[in-house]
Amino acid sequence: MTLAAPTALAQQSQDQLAQADAGLEIEEIVVTGSRISRSSLTAPTPLTVVDSQDIDLGAEVNIGEFLSQLPSVGVSTFSRTNSNFDINNSGVQTVNLRNLGSSRTLVLVNGRRFVSGVPGSAAVDLNSIPTAMIERVDVITGGAAAVYGSDAVAGVVNFVTKDDFEGMEVTGRYETTDEGDGEEKQVDVLVGGNFANGRGNATAYFGYTNQGAVFSRDRERTEVDSLSSVFFGGPVFGLSKPQLSSFPPQGRFDVFGTGGVGDDFTYLPDGTLVNNFSTNGDGDLDLSDANGFNRSAYxxxxxxxxxxxxxxxxxxxxxERVNFFLESTYARTETQSRLEPLPLDGRDIFQDTGGLPAQYLNSAGDMISNPFVPQPILDALGTDGASDRIGFVRRLAEFGPRGSSNERQTFRVVAGLEGSIPGLEWDWDVSYNYGQTTQAQISQGQIDRQSFRNALFAEADPDNPGSFRCVDADARAEGCVPINIFGFDSISADALNYVSANQTRQARIEQNVVQANLTGGLVDIPTGGTLSFAAGVEYREEESRAVNDSLTRRGLNSSNRSPNVAGSFDVVEGYLELDAPILVDTFVDYFGISGAVRISDYSTVGGTETYEIRTELAPVNWVRLRGSYSRAVRAPNIDELFDPGTQTFSQVADPCDGIDASSTGTIAENCRANAGIADRIAQDGAFNLTQAERQGTMGFIGGNPDLQEETADTFTGGIVIAPEWFADFGIRTSLTADYFNIEVDDAIFAISQNNVLLECYSDPNFPNNPLCDNITRFGAGEPNQGALDQVDSGAANVGSLETSGLDFGFDMDMDLEQMGLPVPGVFSMGAVYTHLINYDVINLPGSEPDSEEGEIGSPKNAFNVNFRYLFDNWTFQWQMRYLGRSRIEDTDLTDADCLDLNCYTGAEVINDIQLRYQLPDFTDVASIEIYAGAENLFDNKPPLIGGGLTDNVTGTATAAGVYDAIGRSVYFGLRTRF
Known part of the structure; x- marks a missing residue:
């Protein structure tokens, strides 16, 4: 990637100089951040622009991977290297400005909305935007909601596509890593031409990209399971290896109940069944080799x-004054996540008892034991068949790896008219925008819990001596086959087919937008330019539906209950924007004020208002001061509003645990108001929970139909310096510096179960706090009386975010021959740098802020700099990306801990290079360009972050959304133009 144009103003000031030198008229364009056409020198807000040449030299297949290298772009919520374990969104690529979340970044194509790629969300999957079709990308950070609407809290990313291409261009590209994996193959065909005597142009693109898998087993740092050695008193960024899973493919078995003695059985690698307890007497037999399973192999x-x-x-x-335009995009993306075979716990199947009954009734009414149970385990069982159980954990290796296949299809079409009004010279446009995304997902390696339970209750088959059948006649009629979970490869193919149940999900997102815009000049200002305006109306409708299979909805597979989520909303909006150039070529070169206001009416949250005011002052033509203040909003999305809630089992902290009759304070009084808690205090002297009562509290985490919009206040202020006097010496340069501050109030956060409990019981108005309705306890006289039965949680407007920092941009082009140097060609340098001053997150009103500046993903210092040399038909680029020293984010690690432990990464630097050569034209109709390059040239290794720590992405041993987890790769390509 190149950033020879760190800001629109810097780039376009150079464009103006070049055009002036050539005697050309400076074209007015629509600069992202405003709908008023203006000279490119009047960009009042910080704007980063990258064009098609920058993208070509970046050599990224996906435009989202390209944008993630900008310092103002945070960690993508979803990307190819951090979504393997998210079966619903594996492979999705989003953009996240200022680390405020993808839902707070508005993505546009040609200034219009693009349909979401994530059901229930506004996040756009950048896989659906063809990189080769992009003319330029405008990135504005903060303060654009008044012009473009909801979701532009952190800013706007606007993709401007090619619409006047003539000729044909064919590009092919191949990339591979040092390890020979992660192959990338790309073929692009771009064709276009004018018709109707130049009155029209049609531009079409067809492309194919294939990015291959990179497996954890093929990297030294991830080839075996590991944990951060902080758990063993070592450095945080060291790894403790191996830390293998204790769910082995041959199974581990415990005997418990009134007769069982807690025996622990397992199989050795040679297939011998051993009893840890009886062999060693104290359960200390080292069976790590036998019980260990390396999940990283998958x-x-x-x-x-x-x-x-x-x-x-x-x-x-x-x-003469009316133009018809049409835009259409179709994308089909297929991804395949991979992870280890399912780990099965007997408690997943026997949630009521925890394990397989030692004895049960067969179809004849006799008490029997499972015929597959090995004799040593039978011998260890007690005589009370009604209560003895066989607990087990087992890796279902016979099922093969789990994973999810996702096919996403996105279709978008925009049709409209644009023109001008005679006499007034006002421009207008009217358009209709329809977008649709569908998702078909199949997750493999899953089970049907009820079928598995049926298959475990087996008996001798009276009709086939020596064979077995399922006890339940109805299950047999449905094809039940007994399953043997004892030992290696013991599950038959027929049993596997019976208990297997792929998880499926079908989703559909639809977006309809109708908008009309009018822009032009109103009056001339005597001391300045023309007072210009833009006004428009917009109607938008969003609808999303995600449908899970019946087992998932009922929680009868390997997942907890997850409901269908469906919802829709619509909004009617109107906006007005004014631009007043008050002083032009007077005692100052330029002074102007502009602003915008937008009124919206949502079917969900009602009316909202956003506004923005901007000012610019150029005391001389090469210095420009700029500033803006804006109020933005984000309306809640469909998931946040309408998700009925996904089931979870979590260990929560009950604030009533330990309360007795003498405990004082609001929490104690509120806890004793519960009859079950009061009875236990009366009987036992205190409400002391058992370990079983503390574990696995059930609940549902979902949306909230009463959510309101988020509000954000954004301030930016800065300076642009673009001196002209170096132009005669062949040097064009510019420098920008901007301060930004974004505060988000009433932020929509998911309230944790612990916070639901704390907020309810610490409220003097208990039980009238609405959160108290989400808590259910076992009643007085019931088993576990007073203990938590269910704690539900969901989304609420309870949080706030604040981030501030400094952005710097530098750009310089030098014509070496014009400078009088003995070296021909043009040398360019471009850099963007962000210094993060603060980034605070408050999860609940009144709570202490979580300061995230300087943590992994939010470094205090980050920059991107490139050097480019052009000579004759050659182009060479060297790019360096820098991420400053960062602290691991983990609530269990205090500042005091970090005095003894290494809680920080070092600074990370990634270098990329590319060389291009334009072959001399060998015909009158064709030209050929060849190129080659390397990404992560010096094979910089990412910091080691072991499993169990917050920033770890499972399977990568690092923060894969932040650092390069793949390693060095090389590529080459060829482009032919006709």
């Missing part, structure tokens, strides 16, 4: 992603 670092894309743009001048 996991991926990078999810394989295959894309088929097409795009078509059409412009036709139907009348």
């Amino acid at each position: 996991r991926t670092i990078a999810v394989p992603t295959e894309r088929f894309l097409s795009s078509f743009n059409l412009n036709f001048q139907a009348h």
Whole structure:
């Protein structure tokens, strides 16, 4: 990637100089952040612009991977290297400005909305936007909601596509890593031409990309399971290896109940069944080799992603003042996540008893034991068949790896008219925008819990001596086959087929947008320019539906209960924008004020208002001061509003645990108001929970139909310096410096179960706090009386976010021959740098802020700098990306801990290079360009972050959304133009 144009103003000031030198008229364009056409020098807010040449030199297949290298872009919620364990969103690529979340970043294509790629969310999957079709990308951070609407809290990313291409261009590219994996193959075909005597242009694109998998087993740091050695008193960024799973493919078995003695059985690698307890007498037999399972042998670092894309743009001048335009995009993305076979716990199947009954009734009414139970385990069982159980844990290796296949299809079409009004010279446009995303997901390696339970109750088959059948006649009629869980490869193919149940999900997202805009000049200001305006109305409808299979909805597979989520909303909006150039070429070069206001009416949250005011002052033509203040909003999305709640079992901290009759304070009084708690205090002297009561409290975490909009206040202020006097010496340069501050109030956060309990019981108005309705306890006289039965939680407007910092941009082009140097060609340097001053998150009103500046993913210092040399037909680029020293985020690690432990990464530097050569034209109709390069040239290794720590992405041993978890790769390509 190159950033020779760190800001629009810097780049376009150079464009103006170049055009002035050539005697050309400076074109007015629509700069992202405003809908008013203006000279490119009047960009009042910080704007980063990258064009198609920058993208080419970046050599990224996916535009989202390209953008993630900008310092102002935070960690993507979903990317190819951090989504393997998210079966619903594996392989999705989103953009996250200022680390405020993908839902607070508005993505546009040609200034219009793009349909979401994540059901229930506004997040756009950048896999659906063809990189080769992009003319430029404008990134504005903060303060754009008044112009573009909801979701622009952190800013806007606007993709401007090619719509006037002539000719044909074919590009092929191949990339592979040092390890020979992660292959990337890309083919692009771009074709276009004018028609109707130049009144129209049609541009079409067809592309295919295939990014191969990178497996954890193929990297030294991730080839075996590991934990951070902080758990063993060592450095945080060291790894303790191996830390293998204790769910072995041959199974571990415990005998418990009134007769059982807690025996622990397992199989050795040679198939011998041993009793840890009886062999060693104290349960200390080292069976780690026998019981260990290396999950990293199955996991991926990078999810394989295959894309088929097409795009078509059409412009036709139907009348002297009326132009018809059409944009269409189709994308099909296929991804395949991979992870280890399912770990099965007997408690998953026997939630009521915890294990397989030692004895049960067969179909004849006789008490029997499971015929597959080995004799040593039978011998260890007691005589009370009604209560003895066989607990087990087992890796279902016979099922093969788990994973999810996702096919996403996105279709978007925009049709409209644009033109001008005679006499007034006002421009107008009217358009209709329809977008649709569908998702078909199949997750393999899952089970049907009820079928598995049926298969475990087996008996001798009276009709086939020596064979076995399921006890339940109804289950047999449905094809039940007994399952043997004891030992290696003991599950038969027929039993596997019976208990297997792929998890499925079908989702559909639809977006309809109708908008009309009018822009032009109103009056001339005597001391300045023309007072210009833009005004418009917009109607938008969003609908999303995600449907799970019946087992998932009922919690009868390997997942907890997860409901269907469906919902919709619509919004009617109107906006007005004014731009007043008050002083032009007077005692100052330029002084102007502009602003915008937008009124919206949502079917969900009602009316909202956003506004923005901007000012610019250029005391001389090469210095410009700029500032802006804006109020933005984000309306809750469909998931946040309508998700009925997904089941969870978590260990929570009951604030009533330990309360007795003498305990004082609001919490104690509120706890004793519960009859069950009061009875236990009366009987036992205190409400002391057992360990079993503390574990696995059930609850549902979902949405909240009463949510209101988030509000954000954004301030930016800065300076642009673009001196002209070096131009005569062949040097063009610019420097920008901007301060930003974004505060988000009423932020929508998911309230944890612990916070639900704390907020309820610490409220003097208990039990009238609405959160108290989410808590259910066992009643007086019931078993476990007073203990928590269920704690539900969900989304609420309870949080706040604040981030501030400094952005710097530097750009310089030097014509070496014009400078009088003995070296020909042009040398360019571009850099963008962000210094993060603070980033505070408050999860609940009144709580202490969580300061995240300087943590992994939010470094205090980050920059991207590139050097580019152009000579004759050659282009060479060297790019360096820097992420400053960062602290691991973990609530269990205090500042005092970090005095003894290494809680910080070092600074990380990634270098990329590319060399291009334009072959001399060998025909009159074709040209060929070849290129090659390397990413992560010096094979910089990411910091080691073991499992169990917050920033670890499972299977990568690092924060894969932040650092390069793949390693060095090389690529080459060829482009032919006709």
